[in-house]
Amino acid sequence: QKEVEQDPGPLSVPEGAIVSLNCTYSNSAFQYFMWYRQYSRKGPELLMYTYSSGNKEDGRFTAQVDKSSKYISLFIRDSQPSDSATYLCAMSEGGGSNYKLTFGKGTLLTVNP
Amino acid sequence: DTGVSQDPRHKITKRGQNVTFRCDPISEHNRLYWYRQTLGQGPEFLTYFQNEAQLEKSRLLSDRFSAERPKGSFSTLEIQRTEQGDSAMYLCASSAQGAPLHFGNGTRLTVT
Numbered sequence: 001q002k003e004v005e006q007d008p009g010p011l012s013v014p015e016g017a018i019v020s021l022n023c024t025y026s027n028s029a030f031q032y033f034m035w036y037r038q039y040s041r042k043g044p045e046l047l048m049y050t051y052s053s054g055n056k057e058d059g060r061f062t063a064q065v066d067k068s069s070k071y072i073s074l075f076i077r078d079s080q081p082s083d084s085a086t087y088l089c090a091m092s093e094g095g096g097s098n099y100k101l102t103f104g105k106g107t108l109l110t111v112n113p
Numbered sequence: 114d115t116g117v118s119q120d121p122r123h124k125i126t127k128r129g130q131n132v133t134f135r136c137d138p139i140s141e142h143n144r145l146y147w148y149r150q151t152l153g154q155g156p157e158f159l160t161y162f163q164n165e166a167q168l169e170k171s172r173l174l175s176d177r178f179s180a181e182r183p184k185g186s187f188s189t190l191e192i193q194r195t196e197q198g199d200s201a202m203y204l205c206a207s208s209a210q211g212a213p214l215h216f217g218n219g220t221r222l223t224v225t
């Protein structure tokens with residue numbers, strides 16, 4: 001079992017839909033949770049950064065972390081064609097190892113106009 | 114803030130040749146990282162610098178790989194005697210202490 005599991009999709013939705021992206025993990029030491037967006041042939045771009053359990057909202061994006069279930073989610077409201085990309089979840093143990101990110105495989109999202 | 118800059122964007126080389134990639138981090142960031150991403154996978158950690166000191170190397174970083182950050186600013190990643198399995202996107206990231214990582218657009222290596 002990989003440390004971080006993420007459904008690779010692909011996921012195709014109409015413009016304006018609410019998108020839900022998820023990851024599960026097995027390492028209970030993970031404390032920092034991130035979502036990155038990666039466009040084709042580009043590097044990952046940080047979208048959300050959260051510590052421990054709870055919700056964080058930034059514009060159309062909401063990140064949720066449930067450490068008891070080892071489950072994290074990213075919700076995108078009012079999705080736009082420009083949101084079409086691969087979404088990567090990432091997590092780290094924190095402390096002296098907060099730089100060593102463990103990524104999921106990424107979910108490929110297409111938002112159709 | 115021009116972001117993390119990597120050069121070249123794409124490198125095609127023949128098996129057995131040596132290649133070197135360069136990374137210029139965000140100027141105020143003292144931490145620099147190298148990751149590798151293969152097709153359909155998330156990035157994997159390779160190595161980490163704090164200022165000019167290389168503090169950790171992954172077991173993925175074989176003896177053919179070497180990274181330097183001589184003055185605590187830019188970094189280079191060299192691969193000697195390249196193999197086809199080295200074909201991947203090599204990503205550089207930087208951060209301030211305790212802050213999240215910001216990635217560059219990577220160097221795509223193709224070994225023929």
